[in-house]
Amino acid sequence: MKDRDDIAQALAASGYIADAELATAIALMQRLRRPLLLEGEAGVGKTEVAKALSSVHATELIRLQCYEGLDQSSALYEWNYQRQLLAIQAHRGNGDSIEDQIFSEKYLLERPLLAAIRRDKPPVLLIDEIDRADDEFEAFLLELLSDFQVSIPELGTITATSIPHVLVTSNGTRELSDALRRRCLYHYVDYPDVEREARIIMARINGASASLSLQIARMVESIRKEELRKVPGVAETLDWAAALVGLDVRDLHDAPETVHETLMCLLKTQEDKLRVTREVSERILGKVA
Amino acid sequence: MSCCGAAPSLDEMDEVSRLVSSKLAAFLRTLRDNGFAVGLAEGQDAASLMTSGYAAKPGLLRSAFKHLFSARKSEWEKFDGLFDAFWLGRRVRSRSLAMGSAKAVNNPSLKSIQDGAQPGGSHSATDQVPSSDDAPSSRGSEGRLEGASRAENLAEVDFRKLADPEQIAQAHEVAAQLARIMRTRLTRRDLARRRGHRLDLRRTIHRNISHGGVPISLVRRQRKDKPLQLIVLLDASGSMSMYTSVFLRFIHGVLDEFREAEAFLFHTRLAHVSGAMKEKDAARALDRLSLLAQGAGGGTKIGESLHTFNRWHAARVIHSRSVVMIVSDGYETGDAALLGREMAALAKRCRRIVWLNPMMAWEGYTPEARGIKAALPHIDLYAPANTLKSLAALEPYLARL
Numbered sequence: 001m002k003d004r005d006d007i008a009q010a011l012a013a014s015g016y017i018a019d020a021e022l023a024t025a026i027a028l029m030q031r032l033r034r035p036l037l038l039e040g041e042a043g044v045g046k047t048e049v050a051k052a053l054s055s056v057h058a059t060e061l062i063r064l065q066c067y068e069g070l071d072q073s074s075a076l077y078e079w080n081y082q083r084q085l086l087a088i089q090a091h092r093g094n095g096d097s098i099e100d101q102i103f104s105e106k107y108l109l110e111r112p113l114l115a116a117i118r119r120d121k122p123p124v125l126l127i128d129e130i131d132r133a134d135d136e137f138e139a140f141l142l143e144l145l146s147d148f149q150v151s152i153p154e155l156g157t158i159t160a161t162s163i164p165h166v167l168v169t170s171n172g173t174r175e176l177s178d179a180l181r182r183r184c185l186y187h188y189v190d191y192p193d194v195e196r197e198a199r200i201i202m203a204r205i206n207g208a209s210a211s212l213s214l215q216i217a218r219m220v221e222s223i224r225k226e227e228l229r230k231v232p233g234v235a236e237t238l239d240w241a242a243a244l245v246g247l248d249v250r251d252l253h254d255a256p257e258t259v260h261e262t263l264m265c266l267l268k269t270q271e272d273k274l275r276v277t278r279e280v281s282e283r284i285l286g287k288v289a
Numbered sequence: 290m291s292c293c294g295a296a297p298s299l300d301e302m303d304e305v306s307r308l309v310s311s312k313l314a315a316f317l318r319t320l321r322d323n324g325f326a327v328g329l330a331e332g333q334d335a336a337s338l339m340t341s342g343y344a345a346k347p348g349l350l351r352s353a354f355k356h357l358f359s360a361r362k363s364e365w366e367k368f369d370g371l372f373d374a375f376w377l378g379r380r381v382r383s384r385s386l387a388m389g390s391a392k393a394v395n396n397p398s399l400k401s402i403q404d405g406a407q408p409g410g411s412h413s414a415t416d417q418v419p420s421s422d423d424a425p426s427s428r429g430s431e432g433r434l435e436g437a438s439r440a441e442n443l444a445e446v447d448f449r450k451l452a453d454p455e456q457i458a459q460a461h462e463v464a465a466q467l468a469r470i471m472r473t474r475l476t477r478r479d480l481a482r483r484r485g486h487r488l489d490l491r492r493t494i495h496r497n498i499s500h501g502g503v504p505i506s507l508v509r510r511q512r513k514d515k516p517l518q519l520i521v522l523l524d525a526s527g528s529m530s531m532y533t534s535v536f537l538r539f540i541h542g543v544l545d546e547f548r549e550a551e552a553f554l555f556h557t558r559l560a561h562v563s564g565a566m567k568e569k570d571a572a573r574a575l576d577r578l579s580l581l582a583q584g585a586g587g588g589t590k591i592g593e594s595l596h597t598f599n600r601w602h603a604a605r606v607i608h609s610r611s612v613v614m615i616v617s618d619g620y621e622t623g624d625a626a627l628l629g630r631e632m633a634a635l636a637k638r639c640r641r642i643v644w645l646n647p648m649m650a651w652e653g654y655t656p657e658a659r660g661i662k663a664a665l666p667h668i669d670l671y672a673p674a675n676t677l678k679s680l681a682a683l684e685p686y687l688a689r690l
Contacts (some may be wrong), residue, residue: 004349020352028356032334034334078491079491172604175605180324181361182328185365235396
């Protein structure tokens, strides 16, 4: 399929190494104009997909970070109250026309969702960590994603001037509603395999040679297989690779000491640190060719 | 090559497209049979994909359909097998029909649950008639058990002494009702507490336009309180068999009424049963349950089950307002030290741990089982739950959270 390969190449050019399935998902998302739901462990690069996609299309990335208690006024729009109050004070006396005036475009503050549907060029809309938002908000979002129009009681209905590319990410801390799942295309982002992770390191870290990247990727893969509380993601791998390159390590076997000491880039809890002792890290290093 | 890979000449197009669409419809049916929620819109999109070149290679079509049809990780993992089995025939090992096999039906402890529940299911229709006049009263009042006179007698009888099927049916009914009542009381308290301390500027300005915009009457708001989330871990091992059926019925009611609730069943392994328990009909829910849990009997590995829970489910289901309710007699046949460790880990994550032990009310019972000894330091409430009354006594405790 041509558009799939195109997308994979374009993503690679902007620094994101996608596997064939993800490229298919993005191709589908553009063809069917459905949002794409990305699920997966923290740190596997879900948010990066959106960044890469926006640079592929050379368009704006509008990001809505979800949190508990997120409501319409911080996600969709809000009136500019300070200006409204000022206008009311200034027009004291001729009160009839003032209501129409202060509820006009001029006094409207765009929040991410409204901004996303009012751009001339379709932007990439990233709705990050939807599982953190309440389920009322999820329902509201669903409505927006199916009609791409917003009704503001004081102003009327605003229809989308362009349909944004919508990416929704979830860490799975809460079960999402079936309705939202059905509305979206689904892609499960897994930890990359060794070869792809090595390519990611090479693409992202200046000065990481092919052999070092491969060693790092193999090492990280075996560390992921240990019983850890917090399994290191791709972001951690990149941190570690940057640290090793910065410390001028050319080959992991030459510097087992440094390898063990820099493992803190990967292990983020006390428990995991205690578990991966010097012996363990040397054992893992020994297995890496 | 898949059935639709060949490029047809123009006059054959109609014939081919009819074939394709009937095959596609059959595939959608297969997916639905395997628990996928596939709607009409997905079907249309799938058809449009097939006509736009995605059908040229099976691998490509599979990956496209996978994104389109699956909606969660479990489906995502199951999809490839289903697709290959359907479109590519027997070349690939088929996992599609492996689920829900009849193997578990003759499993001892769940069989007894099922038997206990069956009369409950069939009786409930007739039982509704006398209880229907006290149903509204229990909704209208503060929601205690006052209306139900026959239930009153039952309230203090130990579950294991309930013998005659009619009594069991009644106990089930009351257990379900209890769950319903807990829900309404807990939410009502939430509503009464709602007093805002954040200014709602939008409503304030709207209301004060008549004062020339000077904010005289202020409108406040506060975020809605999230209701309590309940997670139940039920021991379904042999030693608990006299109690499991009533508790299952109670859990069924809880899952129905609480918006956020999850249920797990464990014996030597842990099974996530929320899906099966969400079945409206109690008897059918229990039927599905017996298919889910396999290999009961042969002891209880509470520690190991908790380990599985902590590792695979806790991050997803537990948040800061979660109460974990463990129903078990604490007879650990595995490693008691592991149980202690896992309880400590669990206690860190959730708000409260309630351990219900039906044996506790037995005369002369002291917590001597190794398991319960290891777990006790981490438990917030350790209570008996052998009668309906003791079950009802829990509710004020939960409401205070």
